[in-house]
Amino acid sequence: MAVKNRKRMALTGNEAYAYAMKQINPDVVAAYPITPATEIVQIFAKYVADGLVNTEFVPVESEHSAMSACVGASATGARVMTGTASQGLALMHEILYIASSLRLPIVMAVVNRALSGPINIHCDHSDTMGSRDAGWIQVYTENANEAYHSVIMGIRIAETVNLPLMVTLDGFIISHEMEVVEVLEDQEVQEFIGERKPLYNILDVDNPITVGPLDLQDYYFEHKRQQVEAMKYAKEVIKSVVEEYNKKFGTDFPAFIEPYRMEDAEYAVLAMSSAAGTMKEAVDLMREKGEKVGLVRLRVFRPFPFEELREVFKNIKAIGVMDRADSLNTMGGPVFNETRSALYDLETRPKMMGFVFGLGGRDFPIEDAIHIIERVKALKEGKKVDMVEYIGVRE
Amino acid sequence: MAEKLTLNLKELSKRTEGLASGHRACAGCPFPAIIKMILGAADDPVVVANATGCMEVVTTIFPYTAWPVPWIHNAFENAAATISGVESAYKALLRKGKIPGNKKIKFIAFGGDGGTYDIGLQSLSGAIERGHNFLYVLYDNEGYMNTGIQRSSATPFAAHTTTSPAGKVIPGKTQHRKDLTEIVAAHNLPYAAQASPSHWNDLIRKVRKALSVEGPTFISIISPCVPGWGYPEHMSIELAKLAVETKFWPLYEVENGYYKINYKPRNPLPVIEFLKPQARFKHILNRPDLIEEIQRFVDERWERLLWLEQRKPEENK
Amino acid sequence: MKKKGWKELPEGAIIPAAPTSPEFKTGDWRIQKPVWNEDKCVHCLLCWLYCPDSAIKVKDGKVVAFDYEYCKGCGICEQVCPPKIRAIEMVKEEI
Known part of the structure; x- marks a missing residue:
């Protein structure tokens, strides 16, 4: 439903993300280049050099310092953004937890890339899945257009719940592919995000506060409990912000999950990010053959939308869950494990299997997507399948 | 620019009370006095970032804080990166008119030798190279004291620590200390200095000097450690003084690349006078060869400083 | 002091x-204590x-009291007194 003719730009995922950052015009960006997220930093540095933003850009000497500087900056009440991938995110790992426990709404682009080792530069989700318990909101996007809009919504969500938020896009597949992105006007972005209202401000020298004290047995647990509550609150806020955004700008983004041809589906696949696009096509092809198969795209992994998943899958007989990362626990990836856990309490529990695919940027062609659907169908029919199957790997 | 660089103690006492009482630093720990001098030296309000370490731990056990100024602790190795973020935000918010233009704030990071010489060296180097406007204060107690006295690259040769123990074969640490002030000076920053709490007048002047210049500045301050060095708790200031009088800890500054030794002991004491009261050197008191090696190292570095000091700025030639 | 729950913090x-921190008293760490002789004191403030x-x-540049609620008895004040x-x-x- 197009409210009016939006400006359309041909942008890669990285360009779209950087363009959103330009329109947001954050107070501080501290970042370090890493493939395939480098362009975000590069493009943004050029915006700064050309005076198109009045952000303080801090070209730090590592991702660890990037996140550390973001924490310091955000503790002043400033609006702070950064971007990274893979090893960079791993190097930030320690500080991710500090950012969330200090309740700092830093918004970060993560261009999904396989974690070393062996070293690889291409897409999988091992990087952000490794950060899944760091207390950050995680939004996984399917394409450049969604990434662009998710960043703008992300600022509002993060600053409302006072939690940091990462918007992820698949390395190279989305970060470097050019697509049509329907952009907002600068003014619309500014009005939507508004001013940040921080919990505290360490530049308030007249009211000195202590941030990041030693928190031992007596209080640490209470502060962690607060973070759980903040994540619960994030669910409400994500829902309302996405609704408001759709209404205001005529978009139709799903808040947590996007059901695709699920109306009369008997079995289904759960997928994330760019692979969901391929899977939509496979579902269409199988539907043409009369298969009652559907797809659910998981858009938000933290907080985990277990209620929405229960609702959408309550009448489904068999589900295949796709993971672009393996937990190396001999029972598949994190999306499979958490989804299976979420559906455990359903009255009629579906049969479930996991698929690990696309590690290290391994292609995920339509044939593989169809193969996954066929395997889930076999599961539905009671044929023998493995609990976790590996797609596209040579034996 | 500060009106004048020196302050007497009467003036200082009117400017600050230092840390509040009730912190849990060991009896006799000198860093609360160092903090008092620094907070009192500052003309403008300050915001402090503190690396993980004794200072952070003992002053901020939730819900108790001893800090009278805004203070942030992030992690062990990133005090410099953290303060660089705070300072960047300050600049951005000033530019955007979100804080009043006349609101002057100074930024100070504190780190121990573990968080500065070792795990935080990269973060410090990066923040100095980027030219943020901040003062980094290293309180050097020559070891990882917070985790129970392990060696750092600031631990002196032959000192006993729990990871450089004096054993039957190996007599403590086998390496000399790294010269961090020189490493920092190599960043060509406007001001770097070494100071000692025993020489409070010199320390306060250095802090005021550092806070009055634009850009990154650095002061390394010796901070004797009662349990780590092993001496009676009333002796902290006395030991800091002995470190200076033996030339073990030269008081000097590097201003825009020019060196100046601020105090030259007229009758320098042999280094043994500094080592003797400390249990961490007890095992070498009967090893003249090792004491001699420490003396040689101290003398060599002093000679090097004298040589560096010969290069004078144009106007002083 | 009653410790607050997560909803109150x-x-x-x-x-x-x-x-x-003054809510936490450290005076009971002490095994020796400083006794200040006001008559001898020249208020050089080194002990402060x-x-x-x-x-x-210190008040108006003069030592006025020793606070035994917090003094840990390290003895530095005695040491630095001229x-x-x-x-x-x-x-x-x-005791």
Whole structure:
């Protein structure tokens, strides 16, 4: 439903993300280049050099310092953004937890890339899945257009719940592919995000506060409990912000999950990010053959939308869950494990299997997507399948 | 620019009370006095970032804080990166008119030798190279004291620590200390200095000097450690003084690349006078060869400083 | 002091009002205590400067009191008191 003719730009995922950052015009960006997220930093540095933003850009000497500087900056009440991938995110790992426990709404682009080792530069989700318990909101996007809009919504969500938020896009597949992105006007972005209202401000020298004290047995647990509550609150806020955004700008983004041809589906696949696009096509092809198969795209992994998943899958007989990362626990990836856990309490529990695919940027062609659907169908029919199957790997 | 660089103690006492009482630093720990001098030296309000370490731990056990100024602790190795973020935000918010233009704030990071010489060296180097406007204060107690006295690259040769123990074969640490002030000076920053709490007048002047210049500045301050060095708790200031009088800890500054030794002991004491009261050197008191090696190292570095000091700025030639 | 629950504590684990440490008394760490002789004192303030526990109180540039609620008895004040003055003496703490 197009409210009016939006400006359309041909942008890669990285360009779209950087363009959103330009329109947001954050107070501080501290970042370090890493493939395939480098362009975000590069493009943004050029915006700064050309005076198109009045952000303080801090070209730090590592991702660890990037996140550390973001924490310091955000503790002043400033609006702070950064971007990274893979090893960079791993190097930030320690500080991710500090950012969330200090309740700092830093918004970060993560261009999904396989974690070393062996070293690889291409897409999988091992990087952000490794950060899944760091207390950050995680939004996984399917394409450049969604990434662009998710960043703008992300600022509002993060600053409302006072939690940091990462918007992820698949390395190279989305970060470097050019697509049509329907952009907002600068003014619309500014009005939507508004001013940040921080919990505290360490530049308030007249009211000195202590941030990041030693928190031992007596209080640490209470502060962690607060973070759980903040994540619960994030669910409400994500829902309302996405609704408001759709209404205001005529978009139709799903808040947590996007059901695709699920109306009369008997079995289904759960997928994330760019692979969901391929899977939509496979579902269409199988539907043409009369298969009652559907797809659910998981858009938000933290907080985990277990209620929405229960609702959408309550009448489904068999589900295949796709993971672009393996937990190396001999029972598949994190999306499979958490989804299976979420559906455990359903009255009629579906049969479930996991698929690990696309590690290290391994292609995920339509044939593989169809193969996954066929395997889930076999599961539905009671044929023998493995609990976790590996797609596209040579034996 | 500060009106004048020196302050007497009467003036200082009117400017600050230092840390509040009730912190849990060991009896006799000198860093609360160092903090008092620094907070009192500052003309403008300050915001402090503190690396993980004794200072952070003992002053901020939730819900108790001893800090009278805004203070942030992030992690062990990133005090410099953290303060660089705070300072960047300050600049951005000033530019955007979100804080009043006349609101002057100074930024100070504190780190121990573990968080500065070792795990935080990269973060410090990066923040100095980027030219943020901040003062980094290293309180050097020559070891990882917070985790129970392990060696750092600031631990002196032959000192006993729990990871450089004096054993039957190996007599403590086998390496000399790294010269961090020189490493920092190599960043060509406007001001770097070494100071000692025993020489409070010199320390306060250095802090005021550092806070009055634009850009990154650095002061390394010796901070004797009662349990780590092993001496009676009333002796902290006395030991800091002995470190200076033996030339073990030269008081000097590097201003825009020019060196100046601020105090030259007229009758320098042999280094043994500094080592003797400390249990961490007890095992070498009967090893003249090792004491001699420490003396040689101290003398060599002093000679090097004298040589560096010969290069004078144009106007002083 | 009753410890607050998670619903009552400020978010972000911050300590909103600084400083709060005086609520924690450290005076019972002491095994010896400084006795200050006001008559001998020349108010050079070295003891105030070096007291790690901010337990020596100064008003208008003069020492006015020693705060035994916090003094840990380290003895630095006695040590830094000028030798010709000796206005502070450490004595064994009586329990």
